[in-house]
Amino acid sequence: MTSGPFATWRRMIKEHGLIKTVFLRVDDSVTRITTGLNINDLRSVLRGDAPGKPNPRVKPHTESALFHIVPSFYHEAVTKFYPTFRLGMLSTMLFFVEIMTGLFLMIYYTPAPGTAYDNMLKILSNVPMGQFIRDIHRLAAEFMVVAVWLHMGRTFLTGSYKKPRQFTWATGVILLIVTIGLSYTGYLLPWDQLAYWAVTIGASMADAAPPPEVGQAVGLLLKGGPDLGAGGLLRFYLLHVFALPLVAILFIFVHYYKVVRHGHSLPPEMEQIGEDTARKVSQDKRVPFLPDVLTNELVWFGILMVALVAPVALNIYTAPLEHAANPSSTPLHTVAPWYFLFIQGWLKLPPVLGIDSKTFWGVIFPTILVGLLLLWPYLDYNPSRRYGDRRLALAAMFVVIAIMVISSYMGTPGFAVTTAPQIEIGHEFMPGEQVGPVRAIPFDQMLEGTWSTQDLEAIPDDAPQLRHIMEELAATIAAVPPVQVINDKTVLYSNMFGELTISVAQTRDGEPVLKELILGIHWDEEPIDPVTGQPGYFVYTYVSSDSNYAAGGH
Amino acid sequence: MQSKIFLGTLLFIILFVATGVVLLNEGILPEQQTTPTNPGTGRMQIEQRAILGGSTEQGALLYLGNCSSCHGRNGEGVPGKGPTLNPDLFTKHFPQIKSTLGGFGGTVADFIRLTISAGRPIESAWAIEQGGYPQRMPTWGKAYGGPLTEQQVEDIVNFTIGWEADAGAAQVIEFDAAGSDVNKELPAGDAARGEQLFAQQVKQASGSNASCTACHSLVPGEVKTGPSLAGVAARAETRVAGETAEQYIRQSIQQPNAFLVPDNPAYVANGKSLMPEGLGNLMSDQDLADLIAYLLTLQ
Numbered sequence: 001m002t003s004g005p006f007a008t009w010r011r012m013i014k015e016h017g018l019i020k021t022v023f024l025r026v027d028d029s030v031t032r033i034t035t036g037l038n039i040n041d042l043r044s045v046l047r048g049d050a051p052g053k054p055n056p057r058v059k060p061h062t063e064s065a066l067f068h069i070v071p072s073f074y075h076e077a078v079t080k081f082y083p084t085f086r087l088g089m090l091s092t093m094l095f096f097v098e099i100m101t102g103l104f105l106m107i108y109y110t111p112a113p114g115t116a117y118d119n120m121l122k123i124l125s126n127v128p129m130g131q132f133i134r135d136i137h138r139l140a141a142e143f144m145v146v147a148v149w150l151h152m153g154r155t156f157l158t159g160s161y162k163k164p165r166q167f168t169w170a171t172g173v174i175l176l177i178v179t180i181g182l183s184y185t186g187y188l189l190p191w192d193q194l195a196y197w198a199v200t201i202g203a204s205m206a207d208a209a210p211p212p213e214v215g216q217a218v219g220l221l222l223k224g225g226p227d228l229g230a231g232g233l234l235r236f237y238l239l240h241v242f243a244l245p246l247v248a249i250l251f252i253f254v255h256y257y258k259v260v261r262h263g264h265s266l267p268p269e270m271e272q273i274g275e276d277t278a279r280k281v282s283q284d285k286r287v288p289f290l291p292d293v294l295t296n297e298l299v300w301f302g303i304l305m306v307a308l309v310a311p312v313a314l315n316i317y318t319a320p321l322e323h324a325a326n327p328s329s330t331p332l333h334t335v336a337p338w339y340f341l342f343i344q345g346w347l348k349l350p351p352v353l354g355i356d357s358k359t360f361w362g363v364i365f366p367t368i369l370v371g372l373l374l375l376w377p378y379l380d381y382n383p384s385r386r387y388g389d390r391r392l393a394l395a396a397m398f399v400v401i402a403i404m405v406i407s408s409y410m411g412t413p414g415f416a417v418t419t420a421p422q423i424e425i426g427h428e429f430m431p432g433e434q435v436g437p438v439r440a441i442p443f444d445q446m447l448e449g450t451w452s453t454q455d456l457e458a459i460p461d462d463a464p465q466l467r468h469i470m471e472e473l474a475a476t477i478a479a480v481p482p483v484q485v486i487n488d489k490t491v492l493y494s495n496m497f498g499e500l501t502i503s504v505a506q507t508r509d510g511e512p513v514l515k516e517l518i519l520g521i522h523w524d525e526e527p528i529d530p531v532t533g534q535p536g537y538f539v540y541t542y543v544s545s546d547s548n549y550a551a552g553g554h
Numbered sequence: 555m556q557s558k559i560f561l562g563t564l565l566f567i568i569l570f571v572a573t574g575v576v577l578l579n580e581g582i583l584p585e586q587q588t589t590p591t592n593p594g595t596g597r598m599q600i601e602q603r604a605i606l607g608g609s610t611e612q613g614a615l616l617y618l619g620n621c622s623s624c625h626g627r628n629g630e631g632v633p634g635k636g637p638t639l640n641p642d643l644f645t646k647h648f649p650q651i652k653s654t655l656g657g658f659g660g661t662v663a664d665f666i667r668l669t670i671s672a673g674r675p676i677e678s679a680w681a682i683e684q685g686g687y688p689q690r691m692p693t694w695g696k697a698y699g700g701p702l703t704e705q706q707v708e709d710i711v712n713f714t715i716g717w718e719a720d721a722g723a724a725q726v727i728e729f730d731a732a733g734s735d736v737n738k739e740l741p742a743g744d745a746a747r748g749e750q751l752f753a754q755q756v757k758q759a760s761g762s763n764a765s766c767t768a769c770h771s772l773v774p775g776e777v778k779t780g781p782s783l784a785g786v787a788a789r790a791e792t793r794v795a796g797e798t799a800e801q802y803i804r805q806s807i808q809q810p811n812a813f814l815v816p817d818n819p820a821y822v823a824n825g826k827s828l829m830p831e832g833l834g835n836l837m838s839d840q841d842l843a844d845l846i847a848y849l850l851t852l853q
Contacts, residue, residue, distance in 0.1 A: 302565030
């Protein structure tokens with residue numbers, strides 16, 4: 001018998017000749033990689049031939065770890081856009097995009113307060129494609145939150161959570177929570193003002209968990225200290241890159257496996273009430289996963305990636321980055337991430353049953369809702385999935401959506417937060433964080449001098465953007481009601497006007513490189529500004545010629 | 555099926571092309587690099603400048619809120635509170651540090667960072683030379699017990715360093731100095747302007763503040779290094795026989811060592827007056843005449 005090195009090769013060459021042997025070995029390798037399809041099978045897939053019998057294309061579903069969690073065939077009815085809208089698949093793809101871009105970002109990131117923000121600046125300015133990857137990571141995270149919510153809404157709409165898919169729904173609720181958790185923990189990592197304060201709002205909710213002893217312990221566990229600091233950042237980081245992805249992967253597998261087990265639920269009108277025929281698909285209604293569904297999914301992946309890459313490549317979307325986190329300076333109008341605005345809105349509601357707002361609306365009520373969501377399939381006793389039989393449930397769904405939208409609006413600073421108009425105007429035109437309209441005036445149009453909303457004609461024609469912003473300022477000021485009640489005091493805002501004073505703060509080779517902009521707001525009953533000692537209200541800012549705000553810099 | 559394959563292929567081509575275009579624009583090509591003559595045209599190079607620009611803006615704001623009350627809005631210094639930073643820091647102070655303290659290996663940025671962060675718990679030789687300041691530079695960095703984060707200190711450093719580019723240009727002021735010649739004809743003095751000079755509300759011809767108040771009080775009997783100038787006009791009248799008060803005061807400013815008040819060792823060290831020499835080099839004839847006119851009003 002042949003023995004020694006390459007025994008099989010030598011034996012095969014003796015038997016078949018060299019060329020045939022190479023072909024057989026490659027064929028063997030392809031079969032291993034595809035877990036069941038040899039070169040001929042693969043070729044017939046690509047040519048669009050009908051599969052042979054027994055169908056070799058089913059093999060990967062039984063042999064491969066990845067393919068065994070997707071069904072080997074779909075019912076023709078669920079391969080259309082309705083009823084799935086591809087939302088579950090898109091969520092999974094977005095999760096995959098997040099893992100890939102996240103791994104890249106991890107290379108350049110250290111979760112420590114002193115370095116995290118520096119790392120962000122390095123990623124933006126010193127890593128080729130760094131900003132591109134970060135923007136996609138951020139955008140895909142927003143997409144993912146949307147996709148998961150919509151997926152859940154769709155499942156409710158078509159009643160697909162009903163028997164036998166109750167547990168699938170429950171794992172989906174957990175995946176929703178994990179998705180929001182991933183997005184939220186990632187929000188903190190840039191360690192800028194936006195991240196720090198938005199997360200501080202949410203993390204303070206943990207402190208409000210009843211009873212106080214528990215709240216304190218939970219808050220301490222999450223934040224690693226009384227305030228967010230080095231400990232908190234590290235914990236959020238570990239949740240973001242390790243714990244939550246682990247839970248997500250586990251539940252995605254369970255969630256997917258349940259789909260293999262029960263099949264995709266058919267459009268409600270196709271089935272008898274109380275019946276589930278998703279697994280009883282006649283041969284002529286079957287669409288095989290390989291190659292039809294997979295091709296379809298790859299096309300969707302392409303569409304998704306273009307939807308992510310296009311706004312980033314065209315500079316339509318840029319992930320925000322504000323100034324480095326400063327625990328001792330709270331920016332005006334701190335808001336939670338948009339998907340948590342509804343809770344911020346609830347926090348403005350009055351206490352219930354003697355429980356303070358933060359504890360009731362921030363902890364108890366959301367917990368009840370999550371519990372209700374998890375258990376909903378077990379509570380809903382209506383066996384029918386048909387729209388006509390579920391008028392109450394569908395009405396309830398739209399009421400809940402409306403409540404969420406209204407609550408989210410209530411979470412914005414525009415609702416039930418009274419700030420003096422001069423502060424609002426100052427914040428709107430020259431915010432402490434982000435760019436704002438005044439700073440976005442092109443540098444060479446920031447003409448030295450004092451420009452007043454009372455004398456717009458004085459602004460030279462070669463500064464159209466300066467004039468435009470001053471006109472907007474004039475319009476905003478004109479819209480201020482002359483009499484306002486602020487903190488129970490009546491204040492007269494008559495004869496209000498604004499002044500923008502621009503001067504050169506620094507030069508280089510005689511050219512201005514830094515300009516000082518002072519926005520002064522004046523009215524009849526103006527107080528003495530505590531900083532300048534002058535009557536009126538003043539906001540200061542500086543703009544560097546390198547900052548690029550006019551061209552969309554951030 | 556064919557149309558899907560076509561669409562998918564098209565989408566992936568778009569993806570690769572778009573990503574490639576982004577990559578080529580990033581700033582990895584040789585012609586996009588920053589050189590002494592070329593500011594660099596890649597996205598990363600523009601971003602680097604924008605980050606520095608943004609830091610400078612933040613620094614300017616922090617400087618305005620925390621530093622300007624003692625060092626002036628444009629670093630010109632506030633007499634009696636804080637020394638001139640722009641341009642003295644770059645043209646005099648730091649060069650002096652480099653030449654006298656051989657052990658300081660850092661750049662001017664390192665020096666500014668050090669001084670802002672750790673403050674000046676002990677009066678520096680420079681401050682003493684400037685006439686001394688009643689308040690020390692506080693510590694600003696969090697690591698030294700101050701209020702500012704490392705990033706904020708860095709922002710202020712970036713703003714302060716921005717003065718350096720034009721510091722040399724700003725420093726050269728051409729004028730005819732009064733010097734040490736006590737016999738030169740002086741124009742008529744304006745006592746009101748002399749008072750402003752003394753109170754450091756206007757500058758001398760050199761662009762710097764008159765440093766009288768650093769050592770001389772106007773409160774009778776108060777000694778701040780030098781004697782109180784309350785009643786100086788009356789004293790000057792009788793100090794040296796044959797000299798008028800005007801002559802005596804003028805000599806004291808231009809030639810402080812020409813006459814040492816006998817039996818007054820508090821104002822003398824190593825046989826020389828503590829009154830610095832060369833003050834006349836910082837003022838014009840008019841400045842000198844105005845100051846003398848003012849001092850003569852202090853009967």
